Amino acid sequence: MTVRPYPKIELHVHLEATIRPARLLEIARRNDLRLPVRTAEGLERTFRFRSFRQFVRLWIATTSVLRRRRDFHQVVVDYAGELADQGCLYAEPLFSPSEPVSRGVTWQEVFEGYCDGAAEARERHGVELRFTPDVTRDFPSEIGEQVAAWAVRYRDRGVVGLSLGGSEHRFPPGPFRRAFAIAREGGLRAAPHAGEMAGPASIRGALDDLGAQRLRHGVRAVEDAALLEELAERGVVCDVTPVSNLRTGVVRSLDEHPLPALLQAGVRCSIGSDDPVLMRTSLTADSDVAVRLGHTPRAMYEHALAGAFCDGRTRARLAAAGAAFDWDAALSVP
Numbered sequence: 001m002t003v004r005p006y007p008k009i010e011l012h013v014h015l016e017a018t019i020r021p022a023r024l025l026e027i028a029r030r031n032d033l034r035l036p037v038r039t040a041e042g043l044e045r046t047f048r049f050r051s052f053r054q055f056v057r058l059w060i061a062t063t064s065v066l067r068r069r070r071d072f073h074q075v076v077v078d079y080a081g082e083l084a085d086q087g088c089l090y091a092e093p094l095f096s097p098s099e100p101v102s103r104g105v106t107w108q109e110v111f112e113g114y115c116d117g118a119a120e121a122r123e124r125h126g127v128e129l130r131f132t133p134d135v136t137r138d139f140p141s142e143i144g145e146q147v148a149a150w151a152v153r154y155r156d157r158g159v160v161g162l163s164l165g166g167s168e169h170r171f172p173p174g175p176f177r178r179a180f181a182i183a184r185e186g187g188l189r190a191a192p193h194a195g196e197m198a199g200p201a202s203i204r205g206a207l208d209d210l211g212a213q214r215l216r217h218g219v220r221a222v223e224d225a226a227l228l229e230e231l232a233e234r235g236v237v238c239d240v241t242p243v244s245n246l247r248t249g250v251v252r253s254l255d256e257h258p259l260p261a262l263l264q265a266g267v268r269c270s271i272g273s274d275d276p277v278l279m280r281t282s283l284t285a286d287s288d289v290a291v292r293l294g295h296t297p298r299a300m301y302e303h304a305l306a307g308a309f310c311d312g313r314t315r316a317r318l319a320a321a322g323a324a325f326d327w328d329a330a331l332s333v334p
């Protein structure tokens with residue numbers, strides 16, 4: 001008997017980390033680029049990294065093959081197919097334009113590729129996608145301001161917010177204040193990374209300096225009781241990614257993951273896969289972990305919907321899909 005997956009919403013996934021090895025090799029060949037490893041099996045083995053630093057190296061090696069509009073387009077459509085198979089109805093993926101642009105790719109090529117991909121993903125797979133491009137902290141803040149300006153230009157093509165990513169422990173949010181102001185004035189919302197590789201001060205900065213309405217991660221808020229309470233009171237949704245936190249060493253084991261403490265404090269948590277291929281996980285696998293840690297499929301869906309940056313019509317449609325689903329039956333599936 002095949003079990004229909006319960007409805008899901010994915011708010012924290014990096015498109016560059018969703019590319020399957022065979023596709024990555026195909027894109028590299030098409031662009032006349034060489035990867036350090038020539039076979040899909042070899043790539044699979046490389047993905048078994050052991051540290052955050054190794055992860056970053058791997059990330060740069062894989063993202064550097066994406067050069068053309070067609071590449072970005074294909075990445076979105078591929079991943080939307082995987083989301084549809086997992087019962088995902090809506091996603092707000094991230095992509096990081098600073099890296100391809102620094103290699104000579106035009107801003108238009110990156111944004112057009114991803115936005116065209118979202119339109120095809122809707123038609124082919126029935127998954128609704130919106131984007132929150134990622135400003136990379138490791139680049140100068142002026143580049144971040146350009147990311148913000150381009151994100152605003154693509155607002156009517158599905159860009160709904162701005163994110164901040166990269167080396168959180170080395171680059172605090174303050175210098176990116178202007179980038180987030182540009183986004184806000186242009187009608188975009190803010191969902192930066194904070195509270196993963198750095199603690200409560202980074203989360204505080206994301207809230208105060210960047211006007212964060214949602215947090216990618218946010219899990220280290222548990223280190224500061226007052227901050228935790230504030231997140232709950234203000235209804236700031238945290239986009240939590242348990243398996244990724246294990247892989248990068250934020251937690252030593254999944255049993256020690258702070259998700260139960262966040263939920264206990266009344267913080268709403270969506271569940272995401274962050275970097276499914278590089279972290280060897282999936283939206284389903286992360287959802288399973290979250291259920292083991294005390295979340296429920298229905299609460300995951302509702303918390304994510306509360307945090308989503310989509311328009312009212314899409315929100316109403318997603319709410320109706322959630323209301324129509326028999327969640328009790330989903331829970332009884334072994």
Ligand SMILES: [Zn+2]
Nearest residue numbers: 012193216274
């Ligand atoms: Zn992330």
